Amino acid sequence: MTQTTALRVRASRARSLGGLLAVRVLGALAVLLVLSVLIFSLMYLAPGDIVKNLLGNRPTSPEAVAAIREQYNLDDPAWMQYLKWLGAFVTGDLGQSIRLQVPVADAIASRVGITMLLCGLAFIIALVVAIPLGVHSAVRAGGWTDRTGNVLAVVGLSAPTFAIGLLLLYVFAYYLRIFPVYGAGDGGLDTLWHLILPAVTLALGLGAIIVKLTRTAMLRELETDYVTSARARGIRESQVRRIALRNAAIPIVTGASLVLTFLVGGTVLAETTYALPGLGTLLQDSVLFKDIAVVQSLTLLVAVVIAVIALLADLAYLMLDPRIRRSGGRVA
Template identity: 85%
Template sequence: MLTGIAFLLALVVAIPLGVRSAVRAGGASDRIASGLAVVGLSAPTFAVGLLLLYVFAYYLPIFPVYGGGSGGLDTLWHLILPAITLALGLGAIILKLTRTAMLRELETDYVTSARARGLSARSVQRIALRNAAIPIVTGASLVLTFLVGGTVLAETTFALPGLGTLLQDSVLFKDIAVVQSLTLLVAIVIAVIALLADIAYILLDPRVRERGVPA
């Protein structure tokens, strides 16, 4: 749940920011987005978590301080701050990938032709984003595979009873059976993510579908 919420937050925020940053390259929005990306990439997970805890759980008691909740909406409420903590770094990477991919597409001949034919700016951006989706999906899937096994710091900071903490404790106490089981589980999840990324390629790019059809 933590990984899924963090990934969803990162996508919802980072992709629109990356598109806007590329469309207005060199402008104020581009500089602000690039600054946010630098902060997200350089800030350690535990430091971001502690800062969010101090501001939004201690100074402004909006969110709970620790724990995984008692189920349902309470669990979701407990996961908001940890998800934002993880989404900051993840979103920074997706933002940079989106900006780079969109900049490359916006400089191509078909975009110039579309603008010359009178297509609206939004239509041109939609076409460019569709063609830039392949590298974005590739980068996002790779980052998500890292996130699956990289939640230990966030779980420790917020005292969450997650798989990362369980794996850490199992290694510490040399519980080999649990370590092997969790490693296998993480490997299966990563394989599923890679499969979903390949399926996304087929859905997004007609050329991939055509290459998959036998002659």
């Protein structure tokens, strides 16, 4: 193959992969568009009068009602209200919180740091513990490590997040007094120390899924012909396991990326259990007080984050699987 032909093949593959990624981006945008319609409809699906729901506990007066109707464009047709709301969301104007009396963007910005730190810490703990445990469970299938890993995975998958949180609070915060009971601390290492128990609470459920993914992927690779051939040629077992793990990394990485969405639902319960001032408690309080502007914006933001995670998982799959790179988006 000449150099010119090789360059053409590479360019063709790049265009194919770019086209495949563009299709997935458009698909994600279409899903987000549908979700935005459903989320905007929350204002109309809530029981009671829209204006009274938006006013909440504030005194009702003709001036207040008129201000609310103007702020939310309630005198316009529903489709025009939706377009104005979506246009404002895209430009960063998330509206005004009725309960907090601050812009929604400011309310979210003041709490997003705690939630991101909590999710990041939980994800790191889950990866550091679950991947080695899953690999060892596959290598020692049927042994005590495998049985222990399966028991922990079942507990992590079946136990509710709030139940795990309360148990850890009782043992490590109340009985042993190692960790603080609630709150986010005073910043820096103190905040990190306050987030360890909530992160472990979330990591148990997330890690259980990753353990299962890792064990299944490793078992499949260890039973393949190339592993048998490598062992027959006298290659060290540790090197064989590294090769198998490298090939098993494709489903592990993509699966771990997708199960990050587990943190979205779990964070609400964990932050409530540990009284953390994050996005989870903000969403819960906003639902209870019918702060619709916050609920709409935060729900759509969560949907955007999940869509981005799914796209990154697709991108990781495309980058890790050489078959897709060679075939330009089609698995050979």
